[in-house]
Amino acid sequence: MDPSKVNIPPLKDLTIDNITENVNLVNSAGNPSPRLRFLLDRLTNHLHDYARETRLSQGEWLEAINFLTATGQICTDVRQEFILLSDIFGLSLLVDSIDHPKPAGSTEGTVLGPFHTHDAEVLENGDVMAHDEGGEKLLAVCTVKDINGNPIEGVAVDIWETDSTGHYDVQHPGRDRPDGRCILKSDAEGRFFFRGIVPVPYPIPHDGPVGQLLLRLGRHPMRPSHMHFMFNKAGWDSLTTALYLRGDPYETSECLSSTLSYRVLVTNKVYSRCCLWREGVPHCGARDGG
Ligand SMILES: [Fe+2]
Numbered sequence: 001m002d003p004s005k006v007n008i009p010p011l012k013d014l015t016i017d018n019i020t021e022n023v024n025l026v027n028s029a030g031n032p033s034p035r036l037r038f039l040l041d042r043l044t045n046h047l048h049d050y051a052r053e054t055r056l057s058q059g060e061w062l063e064a065i066n067f068l069t070a071t072g073q074i075c076t077d078v079r080q081e082f083i084l085l086s087d088i089f090g091l092s093l094l095v096d097s098i099d100h101p102k103p104a105g106s107t108e109g110t111v112l113g114p115f116h117t118h119d120a121e122v123l124e125n126g127d128v129m130a131h132d133e134g135g136e137k138l139l140a141v142c143t144v145k146d147i148n149g150n151p152i153e154g155v156a157v158d159i160w161e162t163d164s165t166g167h168y169d170v171q172h173p174g175r176d177r178p179d180g181r182c183i184l185k186s187d188a189e190g191r192f193f194f195r196g197i198v199p200v201p202y203p204i205p206h207d208g209p210v211g212q213l214l215l216r217l218g219r220h221p222m223r224p225s226h227m228h229f230m231f232n233k234a235g236w237d238s239l240t241t242a243l244y245l246r247g248d249p250y251e252t253s254e255c256l257s258s259t260l261s262y263r264v265l266v267t268n269k270v271y272s273r274c275c276l277w278r279e280g281v282p283h284c285g286a287r288d289g290g
Contacts, residue, residue, distance in 0.1 A: 020048040067209055074208040078170060080114050084210045087111055087256040088219075100237065105147040110242045111256065113228065115168040116160060120181040128195045129182035135164035135197025144190045144231060151190025158183050158230035159194065166202030199225035201250050214255065224250040 014022060024041050032040070050056070071081045086092045092111045100109055123129060144152045160181035162168050169179045184192040206214060206221035214221050225245040232238045244251065 016052065020045055023048075067213070070209040078114075079205065079208075081205075081208050081210055083114055084204060084208075085213075087113075087204075088210060088214065096240075102237075103147055107239060107241050109240050110228075112230075112240050115170060116158070116228065116230065117170060117178060117181065119178050120158060120160065120183050121178060123182040123184055123194065125184060125187060125191070125193050126195070127182070129159065130161065130163065130180045130196040132163040132180070132197055135200075138196050138198045139193065140196060140227070141193040142191065144186045144192070151186070151188070152233065152236070153186055153188050153190060155186040155190075155192075155231050155233045155236075156183055157186060157192050158232070159196070159227065161196055161199050161227045162202050164197060164200055166200050196227070199227050199245055201225050201248060204255060219255060220250075220253065221255050222250045222253075223256060224248040224254055 023044050027040050027044070028037050051061075071085055074081045083092065096109050096111065102108060121129075142157075144155045144157070146152055158181075160168065163180055169175050169181065180196070182194060184194060186192045201222050201224055203221040204223060205211065211221055225248045226242045228240070228242050230238065230240045
């Protein structure tokens, strides 16, 4: 762009009160798209109002700059500290709720989190998706329904959970194949079922700037036991959500603002395969005797 062609309005003598208007004037001089102009206009207004309202000191401003710099510097291909920061401020959930409004009666979404991958194996209902011998075995039997209660067939369900130590497979340096994750298809009755392990609580990565901030705020880094689910079917809105374990020690003190309301996974002990037949899960365990 030729700078001499940009029609920059004459700037006034800047004061604490008129600097916002001037910045917005300069930002709009090059005729950006209406949406970009609106977003930047609002951002400038709120940032300036924040500084004026809090009487932000230069030291505090510099501390914030250094914090954001460190947040960017610790990011890698497998670590996204900014998303973590967004999560602990509730911004991720807020944006998702605004951008994916759900009709009454539908399941609410939760944050995607940083541990979803695109290499999960496609399994059949009843298969084992977690091979951690240290975990307590879990059979999950689920049904996908529309808001009128009708089953939905052929939904691709992406599922992922940690191992019994609270780590996702991608957090293990020697990972050579996906584990604790799979993709299933719902059957004609909308059901999908799989064998994993009972979820355990785990800490978010807290050795970086976000963890230090939590420490300074007196907040813990723990997430309650949960399993992640992502539902996809052509012609339907996708859903990313999670189930949480009733009675978890962190059930009411989640470190992230991850969901508007918790959908709870209630577990029951099953002592024989007859129980599974009664539950209508005839194929479970047929292949490897588990
Ligand atoms: Fe998680």
